[in-house]
Amino acid sequence: MRHYFIRVSSVAKLSRWTMFLFRRSDANGTRFPALRELYRSFTEQNGPEARSRRLLRDWLSPEQRAQFDANNYFEVAGSHTGRRYRIQYGTLSNVVELDASGQPAIGWCFVPERPLAAGDVMLAQKIALETDEAAMLAVAHRFSPRLPSLPRVARRAY
Amino acid sequence: MATQIVMDHTGDSRHFFEQTDPKGLAEAERRFKQLTDQGFTAATRKAGSELKVTRSFDPTADETLFYPRLVGG
Numbered sequence A: 001m002r003h004y005f006i007r008v009s010s011v012a013k014l015s016r017w018t019m020f021l022f023r024r025s026d027a028n029g030t031r032f033p034a035l036r037e038l039y040r041s042f043t044e045q046n047g048p049e050a051r052s053r054r055l056l057r058d059w060l061s062p063e064q065r066a067q068f069d070a071n072n073y074f075e076v077a078g079s080h081t082g083r084r085y086r087i088q089y090g091t092l093s094n095v096v097e098l099d100a101s102g103q104p105a106i107g108w109c110f111v112p113e114r115p116l117a118a119g120d121v122m123l124a125q126k127i128a129l130e131t132d133e134a135a136m137l138a139v140a141h142r143f144s145p146r147l148p149s150l151p152r153v154a155r156r157a158y
Numbered sequence B: 001m002a003t004q005i006v007m008d009h010t011g012d013s014r015h016f017f018e019q020t021d022p023k024g025l026a027e028a029e030r031r032f033k034q035l036t037d038q039g040f041t042a043a044t045r046k047a048g049s050e051l052k053v054t055r056s057f058d059p060t061a062d063e064t065l066f067y068p069r070l071v072g073g
Helices: A008-022 A031-046 A048-059 A062-071 A118-131 A133-139 B023-039
Strands: A074-079 A084-088 A095-098 A105-111 A141-143 B001-009 B011-015 B041-045 B052-054 B063-067 B070-072
Touching: A008 A048, A031 A048, A048 A118, A048 B011, A062 B063, A074 A118, A074 B052, A084 B023, A095 A118, A105 A118, A105 A133, A118 A133, A118 B001, A118 B011, A118 B041, A118 B052, A118 B063, A133 B011, B001 B023, B011 B023, B023 B041, B023 B063
Parallel strands: B001 B063
Antiparallel strands: A074 A084, A084 A095, A095 A105, A105 A141, A105 B070, B001 B011, B041 B052, B041 B063
């Protein structure tokens, strides 16, 4: 039979720290919310979404970066056809091919085979379209970028 | 200092190496082969030039980005 010994002073220190961190009734009653706010701020700035967004902005051209900052989407030119594609912020069904007037004409759905944050997905889609458009469209699924129209109501004359 | 950036669920992982260090270069080349064998695509970017997809290790690239294979969604 084994015996484990823990120094009583270590336990006391640990419990004092725990009380310090989680005690709600400190002098101003603000310590716990402040820690929570600090944690939330840290995770927001260093979480996958924020990191992927930073990486995406870093790899966009200056024009694309300005467009992305203003509209949350950017446009790329296909490497083979020169057609314009709009990549919207998101991870699924977020690429549309634009017609000559700049309106969405065809939706293209293609995603990384592993789950990634939105910025990473968009960057992978940008590189694929700008470097090997034909191969990308060969595996992508088409969808209609327009909202389905509501059925017409036939009015009867009574 | 050159960088290999690998997209993953945390956003990305970064590996730094000196292009003048043979040991660092060998490690970077090994990582390149391992990732591309797993289906990752490698795109490189050099200062002042446009990005391109590469199938072989480029020891002169300042930044190499790896993203997973894209499939129809």
